Amino acid sequence: MINIAVLGHGVVGSGVVEVIETNQEYIAKNVGDNVYVKRILDLRDFDVPYADKFTKDYADILNDPEISIVVEVMGGINPAYDFSKAALRHQKSVVTSNKELVAAKGAKLLRLAKENNVNYYFEASVGGGIPIIRPLHSCLAANQIDEIAGILNGTSNFILTKMISEQMPFEDALKMAQALGYAEKNPTADVDGHDACRKICILASLAYGKHIYPDSVPTQGIGEITLEDVDYAESNDCVIKLIGRVKKVDEQGHVLCMVSPALLHKQSQLAGISDVFNGILVRGNATGDVVFYGRGAGKLPTASAVVADVIDVAKAKGTTAALTWEDDGVNYVVDYRNTRCDYYIRLSACDTDKQQAVKEIQKQFGEVRYLSRPKQPENELAFVVNDMLERDLLEKEQILSAENIYLVNKIRILNY
Numbered sequence: 001m002i003n004i005a006v007l008g009h010g011v012v013g014s015g016v017v018e019v020i021e022t023n024q025e026y027i028a029k030n031v032g033d034n035v036y037v038k039r040i041l042d043l044r045d046f047d048v049p050y051a052d053k054f055t056k057d058y059a060d061i062l063n064d065p066e067i068s069i070v071v072e073v074m075g076g077i078n079p080a081y082d083f084s085k086a087a088l089r090h091q092k093s094v095v096t097s098n099k100e101l102v103a104a105k106g107a108k109l110l111r112l113a114k115e116n117n118v119n120y121y122f123e124a125s126v127g128g129g130i131p132i133i134r135p136l137h138s139c140l141a142a143n144q145i146d147e148i149a150g151i152l153n154g155t156s157n158f159i160l161t162k163m164i165s166e167q168m169p170f171e172d173a174l175k176m177a178q179a180l181g182y183a184e185k186n187p188t189a190d191v192d193g194h195d196a197c198r199k200i201c202i203l204a205s206l207a208y209g210k211h212i213y214p215d216s217v218p219t220q221g222i223g224e225i226t227l228e229d230v231d232y233a234e235s236n237d238c239v240i241k242l243i244g245r246v247k248k249v250d251e252q253g254h255v256l257c258m259v260s261p262a263l264l265h266k267q268s269q270l271a272g273i274s275d276v277f278n279g280i281l282v283r284g285n286a287t288g289d290v291v292f293y294g295r296g297a298g299k300l301p302t303a304s305a306v307v308a309d310v311i312d313v314a315k316a317k318g319t320t321a322a323l324t325w326e327d328d329g330v331n332y333v334v335d336y337r338n339t340r341c342d343y344y345i346r347l348s349a350c351d352t353d354k355q356q357a358v359k360e361i362q363k364q365f366g367e368v369r370y371l372s373r374p375k376q377p378e379n380e381l382a383f384v385v386n387d388m389l390e391r392d393l394l395e396k397e398q399i400l401s402a403e404n405i406y407l408v409n410k411i412r413i414l415n416y
């Protein structure tokens with residue numbers, strides 16, 4: 001019998017109990033032994049048939065020698081970090097969906113697991129039910145990874161989809177995502193891009209072997225996207241998505257890493273990914289592009305990934321995985337302002353005469369391709385510029401604003 005404990009009986013934790021219960025026989029056949037949820041830690045009381053398993057005291061789990069795997073699905077840094085460290089030091093493997101913790105302390109926890117001859121697995125921390133951690137680490141191991149880009153947050157993709165296809169107000173779409181169990185406890189992490197940032201940091205750390213800190217990654221969410229931008233994107237045969245991406249810069253481990261909204265051409269591989277679905281594109285030097293697609297959030301898809309890790313740990317029987325990356329305290333993220341990108345730019349000419357504004361734009365950017373939208377105000381100008389050094393664009397914004405031509409929005413145009 002493999003006894004496990006589940007820390008946190010929320011959306012994911014209750015899903016883990018359900019998946020293990022529902023697929024009991026199948027899992028036993030796969031592992032060669034029964035997997036049994038012995039204890040559940042949560043601070044609340046639950047009226048469920050398995051109420052006798054609950055404890056509010058972590059010591060009941062830590063000091064139980066029969067429990068060999070701890071599933072941490074509480075979220076947040078503390079006490080999840082302390083609980084995970086304590087479990088590993090007690091030679092219990094830890095499985096988690098907690099990307100905030102993995103992104104912040106992954107290297108330390110992986111090292112601690114190795115030192116204690118146990119495992120720390122986190123497949124569910126990126127892409128919900130989509131297999132990505134193991135494929136990146138194992139199946140694509142023969143490749144040098146040139147780039148990873150993805151729609152990594154189900155909640156924001158759900159909101160964008162509802163806003164665009166059903167004209168649903170932002171707040172209503174967010175409430176729906178919360179009711180469906182997609183959103184983080186604090187949903188600003190979804191909307192402001194921080195959840196996607198944690199996920200791209202985990203993928204970057206895994207792919208390039210150096211810890212990439214969320215704090216060092218420029219992060220912008222979907223809060224400033226309006227239906228007007230959506231219309232301009234449409235006129236350019238594009239859709240707007242929130243993209244987390246990391247690109248190899250050199251052999252020393254430096255990367256370009258950021259999270260921001262982006263215009264994607266409708267024919268591109270990530271453009272058609274809607275609703276709560278996530279898509280992750282991995283560009284390997286041998287495979288070319290590989291795209292992983294599936295439900296990026298929600299109770300059962302996420303629980304599926306967590307339980308798969310439990311099965312792998314159970315089957316590992318005392319061996320430890322080579323999964324690791326180095327945390328040497330160095331910031332490997334290069335300054336994005338020194339990189340180049342295509343842009344959609346939307347300006348308001350305010351009181352400036354439109355012909356004058358067009359002249360100013362030409363002076364700054366040369367010939368640009370103008371876009372249009374229904375009900376476009378006379379003093380609004382939107383256009384596309386190609387291969388712009390980001391630092392130059394920031395300067396040009398300032399020059400234009402001195403001429404009373406103000407930036408309303410600018411969104412990168414990416415090619416995935």
Ligand SMILES: NC(=O)C1=CN([C@@H]2O[C@H](COP(=O)(O)OP(=O)(O)OC[C@H]3O[C@@H](n4cnc5c(N)ncnc54)[C@H](OP(=O)(O)O)[C@@H]3O)[C@@H](O)[C@H]2O)C=CC1
Pocket residue numbers: 007008009010011012013041042043044073074075076079097098099100124125128181182183184185296297298299302
């Ligand atoms: N929901 C999803 O679709 C996905 C979530 N994740 C990640 O999985 C983790 C869990 O998410 P989710 O299940 O949605 O979150 P929930 O908030 O639904 O569940 C967390 C549970 O843990 C409990 N908890 C929190 N702190 C403690 C503590 N100190 N002691 C005991 N119990 C505690 C919470 O209790 P209380 O409510 O009283 O605070 C709650 O019941 C997070 O890291 C999240 O980012 C990853 C992929 C997808």
Ligand SMILES: N[C@@H](CC=O)C(=O)O
Pocket residue numbers: 125127128152153154155156182183184190195296297298
């Ligand atoms: N809040 C997250 C949940 C999964 O990681 C999301 O919406 O993607």
